[in-house]
Amino acid sequence: MSKEQSAYCIALEQLRLAAEQLNLEDGIHQMLKVPKRSLNVCITIRMDNGEFGVFNGCRVQHMDARGPFKGGIRYHPRVNLDEVTALSMWMTWKCAVIDIPYGGAKGGICCNPKEMSKGELERMTRRYTSMIFDIIGPYRDVPAPDVYTDAQTMAWIMDTYSQIKGYSVPECVTGKPISIGGSEGRAEATSLGTDICAREAAKTVGLKFKGATVAVQGFGNVGWNAAKIAYDWGCKIVAVSDSTGGIYNAKGLNPYKVYDHKVKTGSVVNYKGCETITNEEVLATKCDILIPAALENSITKENADKIKAKIISEGANGPTTPEADKVLCEKGVFLVPDILANAGGVTVSYYEWVQNLERDHWPLEEVNRRLETKMAKAFKDVVTTAKKDKCSMRLAALMLGVRRVADAIKTLGLWP
Numbered sequence: 258m259s260k261e262q263s264a265y266c267i268a269l270e271q272l273r274l275a276a277e278q279l280n281l282e283d284g285i286h287q288m289l290k291v292p293k294r295s296l297n298v299c300i301t302i303r304m305d306n307g308e309f310g311v312f313n314g315c316r317v318q319h320m321d322a323r324g325p326f327k328g329g330i331r332y333h334p335r336v337n338l339d340e341v342t343a344l345s346m347w348m349t350w351k352c353a354v355i356d357i358p359y360g361g362a363k364g365g366i367c368c369n370p371k372e373m374s375k376g377e378l379e380r381m382t383r384r385y386t387s388m389i390f391d392i393i394g395p396y397r398d399v400p401a402p403d404v405y406t407d408a409q410t411m412a413w414i415m416d417t418y419s420q421i422k423g424y425s426v427p428e429c430v431t432g433k434p435i436s437i438g439g440s441e442g443r444a445e446a447t448s449l450g451t452d453i454c455a456r457e458a459a460k461t462v463g464l465k466f467k468g469a470t471v472a473v474q475g476f477g478n479v480g481w482n483a484a485k486i487a488y489d490w491g492c493k494i495v496a497v498s499d500s501t502g503g504i505y506n507a508k509g510l511n512p513y514k515v516y517d518h519k520v521k522t523g524s525v526v527n528y529k530g531c532e533t534i535t536n537e538e539v540l541a542t543k544c545d546i547l548i549p550a551a552l553e554n555s556i557t558k559e560n561a562d563k564i565k566a567k568i569i570s571e572g573a574n575g576p577t578t579p580e581a582d583k584v585l586c587e588k589g590v591f592l593v594p595d596i597l598a599n600a601g602g603v604t605v606s607y608y609e610w611v612q613n614l615e616r617d618h619w620p621l622e623e624v625n626r627r628l629e630t631k632m633a634k635a636f637k638d639v640v641t642t643a644k645k646d647k648c649s650m651r652l653a654a655l656m657l658g659v660r661r662v663a664d665a666i667k668t669l670g671l672w673p
């Protein structure tokens with residue numbers, strides 16, 4: 258993946274474009290350029306071999322004018338403050354676009370979870386939670402899963418937070434296992450939202466969704482669930498990939514079986530009846546809908562021109578660079594931007610938090626009904642803005658998000 262521009266530079270450029278289009282006051286623009294708070298922590302744990310393991314982590318809180326900070330925690334060797342800051346800013350816009358009462362935050366630890374034991378991951382998660390304890394909490398900042406963190410990670414965070422508090426606080430984190438207060442539908446929510454956006458985009462451009470061909474880059478939580486749901490809705494999944502490479506079958510593949518193969522072998526590659534292709538080739542696959550669901554900067558000016566999909570629904574955060582955006586726009590690709598297309602996860606996280614605060618548990622149908630309504634409304638709001646301002650879906654979503662946050666800042670005023 259290209260590293261030509263840092264994620265934070267891209268986030269700043271996006272904010273600049275939205276601010277310009279909105280005629281945003283300079284003071285508010287300046288305020289939104291930097292996070293309200295960033296905490297760097299050095300997490301030291303005992304490794305299984307008895308030695309010290311030392312990891313750098315952070316929690317970045319961008320803006321909370323519309324409600325408590327909210328955002329995932331990422332474990333990856335590439336995690337750094339620049340990336341986490343960008344992700345925290347995108348969370349602010351995302352919560353505003355989907356219209357839930359949260360601000361944006363993100364956290365991360367620079368580590369290689371694939372090389373760590375479960376015990377080491379648990380100790381690292383608990384130590385990290387204790388080190389950011391003062392700035393998180395149900396009314397301050399509510400973490401959630403992201404790349405290489407999952408429901409188990411959230412359970413450790415909840416337990417550590419609750420042990421320090423002295424009582425159980427399920428509402429301090431979302432994306433938990435259902436047995437300890439997690440919501441029905443949370444595990445699939447991001448992907449369901451991404452597929453709802455792809456479906457609405459198909460309606461908008463006049464493409465038949467049922468039978469549409471789909472390629473998915475990244476076969477983790479978001480990618481695998483997006484492939485599964487699209488398959489269940491009658492789409493034909495022609496290509497998928499993970500960090501080890503990609504597979505292609507023009508006749509379509511069954512994502513459930515590919516998932517079983519990945520669980521057994523650790524990779525999607527070598528799944529029977531498929532051609533092995535590179536990650537670049539997955540992006541360039543002949544298909545109607547492309548779902549990037551891996552990491553940032555996958556679609557760049559080098560490969561954007563090769564994309565054949567008519568619709569892109571961004572499951573990942575920041576998968577497309579601004580230069581690639583221009584190329585895709587000129588090619589007439591209908592792109593549903595990340596801050597809309599992957600907002601389903603934070604939306605059901607919000608529902609989980611509400612259920613926890615009320616000590617309630619909603620059935621799956623209730624969760625999905627509310628999610629469907631929220632996603633369809635946000636999609637319509639963004640399309641309407643794009644038409645009115647004659648701009649791309651990305652700029653329209655950014656404008657909508659930035660405007661809602663700016664309105665909240667102005668209404669609250671400054672203290673003292």
Ligand code: NAD
Nearest residue numbers: 403404405447475476477478479499500551573574599602
């Ligand atoms: P995950 O760790 O479950 O999956 C990531 C997948 O990407 C893995 O299959 C990995 O093999 C693959 N991958 C890594 N590098 C790759 C490469 N170079 N090429 C192709 N595949 C590669 O993570 P996730 O939770 O599915 O998150 C994926 C993206 O979606 C991230 O950008 C994340 O920020 C975003 N996102 C996640 C959620 C959520 O609820 N989990 C919500 C919103 C956005």
